[in-house]
Amino acid sequence: MTLTTDFCYAADGARLGYQRAGEGPPMLLIAGLAGEARFWGPVVDDLASRHSVIVFDQRGFGVSGTTDSVCTIDLLAADALAIMDAAGVEQAIVAGHSTGGAIAQTLALDYPSRVSQLVLSSTWAKADAYMRYLFALRSKVMRVGGKRLYADLTRVIGYPLAWLREQPERLALSDNDAGIEVDDRVFTRIEALLEFDRTAALATIRQPTLVLGARDDQIIPNYLHVELQEAIPGATARFCAEGGHFFPSIRPKTFIDPLRDWLEQQA
Known part of the structure; x- marks a missing residue:
């Protein structure tokens, strides 16, 4: 499906690019740390057969610009609202993956009338010691x-061993002889996600909520998915056995099928 990019502006002037596909109840998909709409490519066509799906590049990534504003989860949530407003969407099913799940939680808590149903994929309520260690390691690897x-x-x-074995061409180290290039945008987003903590408010979420994840996720471990599901009243959990952190992009049916089944149960 060919998507056309439209643009709108955040409150601080950042130019944000978004795309829309399909017809039906609106569904806003929010990507993770990399912040790009293309993460959702493997699932958009299927979901757009029943929904008006909105995807977007978060500020500073893809076609979206940025400003000097300090990157926080609250700021990224406000950007998502600006896109909903520009698309003429009063209320949507909001699905967020990883960092996008933190953004989705913020929308559900701070702007509850804008979220009809909440889908939290490979995400967490509060960073624990493992997450802090891993993201410090990832930051150090980029700096060095x-x-x-x-x-x-x-x-x-991020990917399961079985999938990597199926994709041997991906098992080659990058050539770093050309020099070190560091992406400061990643550091600011890591700081934002590690600071995120809405655990005290999760019990107030009233939207029907689905928590998705993979049991072999090494970036956001499955026990954090479980803790999140248990903290939200009435939340449903669906975990696939294998798929790693990026299961929606490499095993799309493990994302689409439980989501569609759950939505049908809500109807």
Whole structure:
């Protein structure tokens, strides 16, 4: 499906690019740390067969610009609202993956009338010691080895072994001889996600909530998915056995099928 990019502006002037596909109840998909709409490519066509799906590049990534504003989860949530407003969407099913799940939680808590149902994929309520260690390690790898070595590490911890064996061409280290390139945008977003903590408010969420995840997730471990589900009243959990952190992009049916089944149960 070919998508056309439209643009709107955040409150601080950042130019934000978003795309829309399909017809039906609106569904806003919010990507993770990398912040790009293309993460959702493997699931958009299927979801757009029943929904008006909105995807977007978060500020500073893809076609979206940025400003000098300090990156916080609250700021990214406000950006998502600006996109909903520009698209003429009063209320949507909001699905967030990883960092996008933190943004989705913020929307549900601070702007409850804008969220009809909440879908939290491979995300957490509050960073624990493991998350802090892992993200400090990822930051250090980028500072020492640059973006390409960071990408190599993300690949080996983000994808399941079975999938990597199916994709042998991906098992090659990047050539870092060209020099180290560091992406400061990643550091600011890591700081924002590690500071995120809405655990005290999760019990007030009233939207029907689905928590998705993979049991072999090494970036946001499955026990954090479980803790999140248990903290939200009435939340439903669906965990696939294998898929790693990026299961929606490499095993799309493990994301689409439980989501569709759950939505049908809500109807």
